[in-house]
Amino acid sequence: MKRISALTVFLLSFLCLQVSAQESIIGDINYGQLEKYIQAAKENYPKRKILKAxxxxIKxxxxxxxISYLDMFSASYFYRPGDKQAISGPGQTNNPYIVNGIQYGISFNLGAFLQKPFLxxxxxxxxxxxxxxxxxxxxxLVNEVKKKILYLYSDFKRTEN
Known part of the structure; x- marks a missing residue:
């Protein structure tokens, strides 16, 4: 059985006198035009514009x-005029504050300092x-444009013949 099938295949291969393969269209493609199509797709596709935006x-x-390294520092001031008296008791007015005038303060947030490099x-x-x-x-996008151009070109070649 094996000999008969091998002999049959051998004889059939001699009967096929002319064999033609699919023609290649790669050599007929205008690569300058293809690059223009790719560039036009990159400029006009909305999804690419969204990704660029x-x-x-994010940049x-x-x-x-x-710049947010400055967020860990905060400065403040407190103004207490020295010529104003405060009421300390019924009928008594005196100044209960030791420090009068302007008081400045700077604070440092350690948690923000440790967090910034990771941010x-x-x-x-x-x-x-x-x-x-x-x-x-x-x-x-480039692959999609090439695929569509090759499909359209091969379809054009088929209708031409």
Missing amino acids: QEEA TGIPIAQ VKRAKADYKVAKLQTEDYDYA
Whole structure:
């Protein structure tokens, strides 16, 4: 049985005198025009515009996180005039305060100090992720444009013949 099937395949291969394969259209493609289509798609697709806008918005978060180091400091003042008397008891007026005038103070928030380096790292990582998402979409967009152009061109070649 094996010999008969092998012999049959061998004889049938001799009967097929002319064999033609699918024609390649790669050589006929105008790559300059293809690049124009890709550039037009990158400029006009709304999703790419959204990703670029998100990337820019996240990019502004880096300097905001770096400037927020000043958030850990706060300054305050208290003004107590020295010529004003306070009522300390019924019928008595005297100045019960030891320090009169302007008092200044600066406070430092340790929790904010320890938190800031991680916020800056997170802002930089978010920006990197946004850039990579935009690049990923760009690659997908280029492949989609090439696929559509090749499909349209091959369809055009079929109708031409």
